Amino acid sequence: MTIYIAGPMTGLPDLNFPAFHDASAELRAAGFKVVNPAEINPDHTMAWADCMRRDIKALMGCDCIVLLPGWMDSRGARLERHIAVQLGMQVFDLQDLLKTRRAA
Template sequence: MRLYIAGPMTGYPELNFPAFHAEAARLRALGFEIVNPAEINADPNAEWLDCMRADIKQLVDCDGIALLPGWEQSRGASIEQGIARDLGLVVFRAYTIVARAADMPVLSGDVLCAGLLENDAAVLTNVDELVATPAMRTEDVDAEVVDTDLLRIEGEFKVAANA
């Protein structure tokens, strides 16, 4: 599985490259093919738009996106997450990926799945370990909104919004 790493850069020391490189190394050690924007755009003086153009070209060829902490406050990472979600790529919080099985991530109990709620911020609870599959996308899941803070998926899982 080819994963794109997205997270904040602008306004961070060293453009947050150390965090991008550390996460890329961790995910590569688990066996994933990683696209790291800190490697695509190694010039710290490059223009933001030029970087985004190069990054998005790489993103669209990935199977999923791994989000670093703080991505929500990043204009670029938010754009990348939106593109990934709209293309139907699998969206993860990077820290939840703990292993790889059959070329799919094995996730910890905190799991971010694209498209479960309008704001795309949902965390599955009561799950010790879960293998992410394309069936986790909402269009493939029989779900009903119970109230604005809870989505019930058929079976044992409950989803708490904005967690």
């Protein structure tokens, strides 16, 4: 299963990249293939719309989306979740998915 990570970036220190990288490491350690927007768009100076175009393209190749804490406050993460839901993709909260994986 290939997972796309969505969460808040804009306005957060270091664009919240540490949270994205931590989530990627945990999910990969649990055996998932991960698409991390912080890896797709490492340039902090890129325009939001340019980043979203890349991110949405990457989302299309994934099986599900995992939401980081604070995703509701992120215009981009809300858009990514909306697209995933409309396409019938599974949507998970990061901690819930990791708990389920550990219990299995």
